[in-house]
Amino acid sequence: MSIQSYFVLGVFLSTIVGLIKYQQRPSLVFGITLLVLFATQMVSTEQVIKSISNQGLLTLILLMLCSIALEKTRLLRLVAVMVIKPSYKATWLRLFSFTVLSSALLNNTAVVSTMLAPIRNNPHHPASKLLIPLSYAAILGGTLTLVGTSTNLIINSLVLDAGLPSLGFFDFTLVGLCLVLVCGITLYLFSPLLPDKQIKKVTKESYFIEAKISSASNLVGKTVEQNGLRHLQSLFLVEIMRGDCLLSAIAPTEILQAHDKLIFSGDISKVSQLYLFDGLSIFAEKNGLSVNNLCEVVVRPESILTGKTLKSVGFRSLFDAAVVAIKRDGEKVSGKIGQLKIKPGDFLVLAVGEDFKSRRNIRKNFILLSDIELDSRLSGKKEWLAVVGFLTAIVLSAIGIISLFKAVLLLLGVLLLTGCFSTNELLRRFPIELWVIISSAIVLSYALQNTGVIDAFNLLISEHRDAFSPLVALIAIYVTTWLLTELVTNNAAAALVFPIAYGLATSIDANPTAFIMAVAFGASASFISPYGYQTNLMVFTAGQYKLNDFIKVGVPVSIAYSITAVTMIVVVFGL
CATH class of the missing domain: 3.30.70.1450 (Regulator of K+ conductance, C-terminal domain)
Incomplete structure (x- = not known):
C-alpha cells in the first residue's frame, strides 16, 4: 500500500479510538475526520459535496423533521394512556406491542420520548420495571422496516452511494419479525431481574x-x-x-x-400540553394574555410585590403581564397562584403583553432572565393533517407509488405551509450532528476507496479465501458491527463497517445484500451498554439504572438477538 493508504487507514483507526474515548461527542470526532481528509486532499471537493447531499441522508433528515409535527399531536399520548393497566403482565405486553408497532413506522427515539412520562408517573408499577423493556422494544420495532430506525436509513444511504439499488421498505421485515418474537419472549422471561426502584418525580425546584x-x-x-x-x-x-x-x-x-x-x-416549556384537555385554562388566560409569549423573571428585594399577593396589587394592569408559573428555591410552593404572597428571589414565568418591556417599572421590580420558547401542540385540522399526512406518506412509499424522499419532502412542504410547525422549530430541531456523522462517514469511505485501502483489503481476502467461508465472513462482519455499536454508537458503527462489509462480500463472491443486512441488524443490537443506542441512554437516566441492570437483562437478549439475526439473514437472503 502507498503512504496515502497508510495515512487514511490511520485516520480510520483514529476515528474509532476517538469515538470510544469521546462517546458523547461523535459529531466532533467525525467532523475532524472530514476536515483532515479534505485538507490533505484524500477526497475531492465533488465527493464532499456528494456526501453532504446524499439522497438517503436527506431522506433521513426530512423524515425526522416531519416527525416533529407528529410529536405535537395527541396520538401517542392517547395511546399511552391505554397502555398502563393495574396488571404488570398486561401493562408489559401492551407496552411492548405498542412500542414495537409504533417504532416500525415512527422514529423510535420519538416513541420512547413520548412514553417516558406515562411510565414514570404511572401509579401501578415501578418505572424501573418498564423503562428498559420500553427501550428494547423500540430497538426491535425499528428493525421491522426501512424507516423504523435511523440506522436502516443510514445503511440505505450508503447502499445508494455505492451504486446499488435502494433497499425496499419491507426488506427488513421478515428477519425483524423473528427478532421481535424471540427477543420479546427472552425479555419477558428475564424482566423479573429488573430493579424495583422508587423514582423521585417532583422537586422543589420545579x-x-x-x-x-x-x-x-x-x-x-x-x-x-x-x-x-x-x-x-x-x-x-x-x-x-x-x-x-x-x-x-x-x-x-x-x-x-x-x-x-x-x-x-x-417543566414550564411543556405547559402547552394542558391545552389538549377540553375546558382546562391556564391562570394567565383569564387575564387576557396568551402563553405563547413568555418571559422568566426574578423578583427583586425592593419590589413592591414583596409580601403581597398577585391579586391585591393588580398585577395585570401594573405590568401588562400575568403569572403563568412560580418557583421558589428551597421551599415548596402550594395553593392558588393568585393568593400566594410573593417573596424576594421568587422565579416567575410571565405571559406578557405588547407594553411589558417598555414599562418603566419592570426593571425596578424584576431581574429579566430570558424568554421561554414553548413546545407547541397541534389540535383540530392541523392535528389530523399531521397524523394522516405522515401515515399517507409512509404507506405510499411502502407500496412503491412514490419514493420515500419525494413523499417526506412534499409532506414537509405541506406541514410548513399549513403552519403545523414554523421554520424556527425546524432550525432548532435540525439534526445537524447526525448530518455531520453520516456525511463524514461517507467521505471516509471515499478516502478508503481513493487511496486503495479497500482494494488492498479485497486482495488480502482473495489470497486467503479458504479461511473466509461466506458464513464465517458474515458472522465476523456482524460481530464487528455489534461490538462497535456497544462501544461507540449505532449510527457510527453502521457507517464505519459498511465499506468493509461490502468489500468483503465482493472479494469472496458472496451475496452483498446478506452482508449489508448483517451490518444493519448488527448496528441495532445494542442491549448491553446504555451508551450505544439513544433510547437506552434516555431510559438509563430516567430510570436511574446502573450499568449492571442493563447487563443482567441485555446479555441474554443480545445472545438471542444475534443467533436469530445471523440465522434468519442466511435463510432469507442466502450467501
Missing part, C-alpha cells in the same frame, strides 16, 4: 402551574387516571384546589369536579 376546570369540561366526573393527567411529559399533578380545600395527595381514582384548580409541577 415550576408550579395553575389550571382551572370549567363547568362544561369533559374532564368533570372522570378520575385523574381516566383523564390521562398522570401521563404528561415533564408535568406532574401535585395538588387540587377545591374551593377552600387543598388536596395534596392526589390518588389516581380522585374524581375531578367543575371549577377545580389543578396545580402542576415541572
